[in-house]
Amino acid sequence: MYSPTEAMAPATCWATYAKHLPLLSSVARRVLAQPACASAAERNWSIYGQVNTTARSRMQHETGDKLVYCHEALHLKGKLQDAGYKQKAEKEVGHGLGLGLVGRGGSQDVRRRRRRRPSGGVAVRHDR
Known part of the structure; x- marks a missing residue:
């Protein structure tokens, strides 16, 4: 029955x-x-492997975690925008991470100032 x-x-x-x-x-x-599968964890490990390369071997683990989080947040935001989802108010992308990333319409002003290096090259410095 x-x-x-x-x-x-x-x-x-x-x-x-x-x-x-x-x-x-x-x-x-x-x-x-x-979840019945580990695909989300596998995806994060794959992204972390791309972030933590031999050139960045001295990077702190927490920094790598923040970069992976930001990558996934931006990827999700792009997928939602492609699907036609519109956010009422843009918020910080890296909220709580101290990354200072702001979406469109944000109020944070990032200025670029050039300074000379002793070798004669030009470096770009980001100030908030």
């Missing part, structure tokens, strides 16, 4: 019918909500 719970996703079934077992229900919903 067919019951309505057979057509439900397991997490939905636990959320709906397991009110009398709140602790077990919360654990079951958390376990069942986990």
Whole structure:
């Protein structure tokens, strides 16, 4: 015989019918909500491998984490914009990371100032 719970996703079934077992229900919903594949983790490891090259071998682990986060955030933002999603207000892309990245319409002013190097070359310095 067919019951309505057979057509439900397991997490939905636990959320709906397991009110009398709140602790077990919360654990079951958390376990069942986990992704069944590791593709997101593999993607992050791949990006981290591209970020942490031999030229950047002295880079701190936290800096690499921030770069991977920014790469994924910008990638997601681009996908959402391509899909036609429009944000009401542009916010900082690297919010909380101290990166100072601002999307279009941001209020942060970044000035470029040239300074001379002792060797005669020109270096570009970014000031906030």
